[in-house]
Amino acid sequence: MLTIAGLFAGYGGGDVLRGVDLTVAQGSITCVVGPNGAGKSTLLKVISGLLRPRLGTITFRDAPIGGASPRRVLEAGIVQVMQSRNLFPDLTVRQNVEIGGYLIKDQALLRRRLDEVSDQFPIVRERAGERAGQLSGGQQRMVELARALMLDPALVVLDEPSMGLEPRAAAAMYASVRNMAQTGRSILLVEQNVRAGLELATHGVVMETGRVRLEGTGTEVLAHPQMRALYLGGTIEESGVTDQEAAQEKTR
Amino acid sequence: MTATEIAPVGAASPQHVPYRPPRAVRYGATAGLLVLLIAFPLVLPNPTVTSIGVFTMIYLIAAIGWNIFSGYSGYISIGHAAYYGIGQYTVALITIHAHLPGGWGLFGLLPVAGVVSALASIPIGFLLLRVRRHTFIVLTIAIMFILQLLAFNLTRFTNGSGGLTMPFPTWTGNFFNMPFYYVGLLAAVVAGAAAWWIRRSKYGLGLFAIRDDEERARGLGIKVTRSKLIAYAASAFFVGIAGGLYAPFVGSVYPQFAFDPTFDLAVAVLVFVGGIGTLSGPVLGALVLIPLQQYFYLQFGNANLYLIAYGVLFILILRLLPGGIVPGVTSAWRARLVARARARQEDTRPEDTGLKDDAGQKGRA
Numbered sequence: 250m251l252t253i254a255g256l257f258a259g260y261g262g263g264d265v266l267r268g269v270d271l272t273v274a275q276g277s278i279t280c281v282v283g284p285n286g287a288g289k290s291t292l293l294k295v296i297s298g299l300l301r302p303r304l305g306t307i308t309f310r311d312a313p314i315g316g317a318s319p320r321r322v323l324e325a326g327i328v329q330v331m332q333s334r335n336l337f338p339d340l341t342v343r344q345n346v347e348i349g350g351y352l353i354k355d356q357a358l359l360r361r362r363l364d365e366v367s368d369q370f371p372i373v374r375e376r377a378g379e380r381a382g383q384l385s386g387g388q389q390r391m392v393e394l395a396r397a398l399m400l401d402p403a404l405v406v407l408d409e410p411s412m413g414l415e416p417r418a419a420a421a422m423y424a425s426v427r428n429m430a431q432t433g434r435s436i437l438l439v440e441q442n443v444r445a446g447l448e449l450a451t452h453g454v455v456m457e458t459g460r461v462r463l464e465g466t467g468t469e470v471l472a473h474p475q476m477r478a479l480y481l482g483g484t485i486e487e488s489g490v491t492d493q494e495a496a497q498e499k500t501r
Numbered sequence: 502m503t504a505t506e507i508a509p510v511g512a513a514s515p516q517h518v519p520y521r522p523p524r525a526v527r528y529g530a531t532a533g534l535l536v537l538l539i540a541f542p543l544v545l546p547n548p549t550v551t552s553i554g555v556f557t558m559i560y561l562i563a564a565i566g567w568n569i570f571s572g573y574s575g576y577i578s579i580g581h582a583a584y585y586g587i588g589q590y591t592v593a594l595i596t597i598h599a600h601l602p603g604g605w606g607l608f609g610l611l612p613v614a615g616v617v618s619a620l621a622s623i624p625i626g627f628l629l630l631r632v633r634r635h636t637f638i639v640l641t642i643a644i645m646f647i648l649q650l651l652a653f654n655l656t657r658f659t660n661g662s663g664g665l666t667m668p669f670p671t672w673t674g675n676f677f678n679m680p681f682y683y684v685g686l687l688a689a690v691v692a693g694a695a696a697w698w699i700r701r702s703k704y705g706l707g708l709f710a711i712r713d714d715e716e717r718a719r720g721l722g723i724k725v726t727r728s729k730l731i732a733y734a735a736s737a738f739f740v741g742i743a744g745g746l747y748a749p750f751v752g753s754v755y756p757q758f759a760f761d762p763t764f765d766l767a768v769a770v771l772v773f774v775g776g777i778g779t780l781s782g783p784v785l786g787a788l789v790l791i792p793l794q795q796y797f798y799l800q801f802g803n804a805n806l807y808l809i810a811y812g813v814l815f816i817l818i819l820r821l822l823p824g825g826i827v828p829g830v831t832s833a834w835r836a837r838l839v840a841r842a843r844a845r846q847e848d849t850r851p852e853d854t855g856l857k858d859d860a861g862q863k864g865r866a
Binding site: 297299319320323324329331335337338339340344347348349351352359 | 703706707709710712713714717719720721722723724
């Protein structure tokens with residue numbers, strides 16, 4: 250469904266991604282893990298059109314989307330939920346969800362989607378008129394997921410969805426993600442919480458220093474002997490830390 | 502709050518109180534205000550009072566227009582006098598060159614003044630809207646002064662500092678202000694309707710998203726440059742109409758009063774005082790501050806004294822009600838409702854003092 254081949258991209262000071270090859274299968278939950286600076290967030294930025302790739306191709310449902318604008322990527326059916334603080338705090342919960350369907354021209358369809366999404370995420374209806382900034386972190390994350398579904402995307406991209414959530418809120422969030430996959434959507438997520446992420450995933454991918462180092466089912470990757478080494482400071486093949494964090498700060 | 506009181510994710514809380522007053526209250530207040538404004542010059546026909554009324558209408562139109570752009574998109578313009586001036590010169594130049602007589606016919610030029618201002622705003626906005634925040638503010642002021650200099654120096658076109666003189670209306674005496682007042686009120690109602698419509702449209706939602714976070718808005722597929730430009734042109738349209746009403750009312754157009762920096766300050770201050778980004782804020786601000794300003798002007802004869810009063814008021818508002826009067830009052834009212842709801846829920850502890858409205862002054866009505 251989503252195929253990435255030979256992808257190179259960075260922030261001017263050199264490449265953060267150095268030849269990424271990755272496939273997200275239809276209906277799968279693909280989880281990308283890896284240490285800081287591996288290029289996980291950069292990868293998602295390139296997919297969603299916020300960062301242009303320098304080399305390589307991204308193909309989604311047989312159409313090339315590498316280097317397309319964020320709007321075109323949305324229209325193609327990929328919605329991304331970014332890392333934390335995604336909502337517009339001064340807008341109401343309902344407005345925040347509604348704006349997820351900004352590209353929908355048909356008012357009736359927009360209302361129908363809003364209804365569907367509110368059924369799936371009751372908080373959207375219960376707290377409709379409140380400012381999103383007043384919700385707790387877990388509640389905000391639910392509203393973000395609801396918003397992501399407004400365009401009925403074929404692929405939902407999640408950047409560290411569990412970040413900042415207490416365990417119970419994280420569990421509720423993971424349940425929602427699983428539910429999305431069960432209703433036919435494909436999921437690509439990046440997780441710092443390696444165990445939770447890979448347990449949720451049907452497919453696991455380990456990235457390090459801008460390349461994919463390991464691939465397999467979620468449990469396979471989790472059980473791989475080198476995983477422990479990787480997270481205890483070792484590397485799988487070679488070492489090296491990119492200045493991705495600093496570069497990200499600069500682009501903000 | 503103790504650990505046992507933590508609500509599960511998604512559960513309704515006492516804070517679940519509607520943010521806005523009920524529809525009946527909002528519509529009723531609007532209708533009541535409209536009746537008052539229609540009746541005002543009939544009840545108080547004194548020309549001194551009605552001329553204050555006309556100035557109030559001019560600023561009301563401009564404030565509502567300004568708020569459509571600056572309030573909704575978050576880009577603060579201190580240079581909308583550019584369009585106030587363009588509106589004035591449009592009406593004056595057409596009247597003079599087409600040898601139009603003074604009278605009701607000149608009101609037909611108001612939409613023209615609006616359209617010319619809006620058209621002029623598109624290339625200007627296209628340039629300005631590439632920058633944000635302070636840079637944007639400074640550039641808006643610069644554009645306004647550039648236009649003022651042009652008005653001073655393109656003497657063949659504008660007659661420079663000699664100004665332009667408008668023909669007298671056909672009506673006089675105590676009735677003089679009435680047509681200006683009612684036409685102004687009509688234009689203000691149209692501006693208000695536009696502001697209301699944009700606010701509840703999807704387009705308006707996109708503007709609010711831009712105000713909150715432009716990059717995030719872009720990520721959701723909103724064409725941010727186009728959205729901002731449309732709002733900029735819409736606000737220029739109404740500010741141009743305000744200028745188009747001012748010119749025949751005062752009877753003359755001079756560069757320093759057309760492209761007038763104090764106009765910009767007044768409009769910005771009154772919208773901030775009322776509540777920027779809200780529907781009723783500019784209305785409240787204009788209806789309170791402009792009569793006050795005119796009163797100062799007439800009473801003390803010193804045109805600049807009111808600026809000091811404005812400055813003090815602005816500081817007080819920013820200190821006490823950072824969002825302006827409307828959001829401040831709304832969130833205080835809401836805090837009351839929340840407190841009452843919570844007291845009902847925990848009536849064993851009616852003196853719970855831990856209640857604070859998280860929305861603070863940032864809420865928008």
